[in-house]
Amino acid sequence: MLPHWADWEMRTITRMDVQSWTRGLVEKGVGASAIKRAYNLLSSIMRAAVDDDVIAVSPCRNIDLPQIAIKPPQWFTLDQAQSIVDELPAPWRTMCLLGFYTGLRWGELAWLHRRRIDQR
Numbered sequence: 088m089l090p091h092w093a094d095w096e097m098r099t100i101t102r103m104d105v106q107s108w109t110r111g112l113v114e115k116g117v118g119a120s121a122i123k124r125a126y127n128l129l130s131s132i133m134r135a136a137v138d139d140d141v142i143a144v145s146p147c148r149n150i151d152l153p154q155i156a157i158k159p160p161q162w163f164t165l166d167q168a169q170s171i172v173d174e175l176p177a178p179w180r181t182m183c184l185l186g187f188y189t190g191l192r193w194g195e196l197a198w199l200h201r202r203r204i205d206q207r
């Protein structure tokens with residue numbers, strides 16, 4: 088957000104100023120995720136200013152933000168998975184294999200205890 092908004096008074100910022108700022112970030116090649124985070128911070132500050140009666144209305148309304156590209160999940164090939172397993176110390180191989188072949192996430196693997204497994 089800085090240095091762009093450093094010298095601005097809150098009450099002088101308009102919706103079009105915010106829209107121009109986001110478009111300028113796009114033109115500079117800033118990524119969509121970074122722009123959204125910066126905008127969300129500015130929007131939070133402006134909402135707090137409205138709540139505190141510093142400004143009447145937030146200028147962060149109806150702002151067109153760049154679309155964040157959703158990347159499809161990437162999966163390990165069998166060879167990649169095996170090369171990872173081969174590099175692990177023995178105690179971690181079973182957990183890693185279990186994760187690869189079941190799709191369990193780290194938290195699920197970490198909380199997996201013998202008493203929670205039905206061995207039948």
